[in-house]
Amino acid sequence: MEPYTDAQILDGILHSDRKVMEYIYRQYYGKIESFLVGKGGNPEHIKDVFQEAMIIIYNKIRNDEFELTCKFSTFLYAVCKKIWIQEKKKYLLHAAKLRQQPMMVHDPGPEPDPLLQNHLESLFNKHFNQLSEDCRKILIMAFNDRSVEEIISTMNYKDLHHAADRKYRCKKSLIKRIVNDPLFKRLKNEIR
DSSP: OOOOOOOHHHHHHHTTHHHHHHHHIIIHHHHHHHHHHHHTTHHHHHHHHHHHHHHHHHEEEEOOOOOOOOOOOHHHHHHHHHHHHHHHHHHHHHHHHHHHHHHOOOOOSSSSOHHHHHHHHHHHHHHHHTSOOOHHHHHHHHHTOOOHHHHHHHHHOHHHHHHHHHHHHHHHHHHHHHHTHHHHHHHHHHHO
C-alpha cells in the first residue's frame, strides 16, 4: 500500500475512512506502543492513550482553524506523549490518595489476622494495578463514593447507562481477576 500524505491522513480521519485509519494503526501504533512501554506503560493502557489521541486529533481537525505545522507522525507522537504524561500524573495522584485511605477488609472471625490482611491488600493492589487506566479511575471514584453523575462528568461519558455499565464491568473484572488468582484460592481454603 502506498503511504498517504499528511493531508490525505487528516482528511481520512475527518471522514472516518477505514483504509486511512487502518494505515495509521499499522504505521504508527507499534512505534508509539514501544515508546510508551519504554516509559513504563502497559499495552492495555497504551490502547486507551492511542484511541484518546485519535479522538483529540479528530476534534482538532473538525476545527476549521486547525493547521498541521509538522509531520502527522510527529503530531501524533506529541499528542500521545502529552496524554501519557497527564494520565500518569493523575494516576500517581489518585494512587497516593488511595494509599492514604485504610483498606477495609471485613473479617467475620473474632480477631483480624494481620498476615491475612496483608495478603488481601497485596492481592487487591496487584490486580487493581493491572486494570486499564479508565477502570482504575472509575473504581477510585466508586471507592470514594462518587455518584454515577460525577463519573459521567469526569470521564466525559455520554450518558448514565454507559457510565453505570463501565463501573459494573470494571468492578466485575477486578473481582474476577482476584477470585481467579491462585493466592486467593489458597487463602480461601486456609480461612475455612
